[in-house]
Amino acid sequence: xxxxxxxxxxxxxxxxxxxxxxxxxxxxxxxxxxxxxxxxxxxxxxxxxxxxxxxxxxxxxxxxxxxxxxxxxxxxxxxxxxxxxxxxxxxxxxxxxxxxxxxxxxxxxxxxxxxxxxxxxxxxxxxxxxxxxxxxxxxxxxxxxxxxxxxxxxxxxxxxxxxxxxxxxxxxxxxxxxxxxxxxxxxxxxxxxxxxxxxxxxxxxxxxxxxxxxxxxxxxxxxxxxxxxxxxxxxxxxxxxx
Numbered sequence: 001x002x003x004x005x006x007x008x009x010x011x012x013x014x015x016x017x018x019x020x021x022x023x024x025x026x027x028x029x030x031x032x033x034x035x036x037x038x039x040x041x042x043x044x045x046x047x048x049x050x051x052x053x054x055x056x057x058x059x060x061x062x063x064x065x066x067x068x069x070x071x072x073x074x075x076x077x078x079x080x081x082x083x084x085x086x087x088x089x090x091x092x093x094x095x096x097x098x099x100x101x102x103x104x105x106x107x108x109x110x111x112x113x114x115x116x117x118x119x120x121x122x123x124x125x126x127x128x129x130x131x132x133x134x135x136x137x138x139x140x141x142x143x144x145x146x147x148x149x150x151x152x153x154x155x156x157x158x159x160x161x162x163x164x165x166x167x168x169x170x171x172x173x174x175x176x177x178x179x180x181x182x183x184x185x186x187x188x189x190x191x192x193x194x195x196x197x198x199x200x201x202x203x204x205x206x207x208x209x210x211x212x213x214x215x216x217x218x219x220x221x222x223x224x225x226x227x228x229x230x231x232x233x234x235x236x237x238x239x240x241x242x
Contacts, residue, residue: 043069091140098136101149102227105210111138115175115211122146129170129213131221170213170221177207177225187214198222 047069051062080087095107097118108114118130121144127133137145171183173194184194194206201222203209211223 094140094145095138096135097138097144098130098133098146101131101133101221101223103130103211103223104227105225113138118144123169129221130211130223168216170215172211172213174206174209174212174222176211177209179206189214 044066047062047066051059051066054062080091095111097104097107097111097113103115103118108118118136121138122128122130122133122136125144125146127146127148130136132148133146134149135145135147137147139145171187173180173183173187173189179191179194181191184191189197197214197220198206198209198212201220201224203222203224208224208226209222210225211221213221
């Protein structure tokens, strides 16, 4: 009976301690989960779980560790608010991953993202292709902010009372320079047909293409490894373009 009573007391202590600390630190732990907050959340939970279940009379040691970790997190948060350089180290910074319909491969490598992960984030923003995107910015919390091209945001067919065919999800035919022959076959295209289409985009070899899709109407989207972008926008001092 004494054993269960100790567990109940320690669990209540851990629960209210972590609730108080989280409320004290603010809403960022919940609303904007960066790598920094993610690590903090895991550590808070680990210490609290140990505090709730440890029966070796180490309650105060674990409780002290929990409070100390909370204080350190609070101090780091205050420093981050006042010092941008420190904030960049602890929380990171937004990364430009798409510009003018072109995927910036070097920036993807820096953040260890692949094209499949980017296309998932695009679909979550109601965007089926990078071609429609003026700027795609991967935020510190892992979400993708999408700014569509002007022509995609002005007058819509609905505004003009015109009915149009629903857009279909494009079929991926090249990823990382490799042809997906199964998808090519579904589109009734041969390797020769593919190369003929790619030549219209200035492509001589499939290895030059980072990502390519084709829709139901036969329209292709092609993103080469070496993009020739006209503008040189300094979104962040660490972002590089290729």
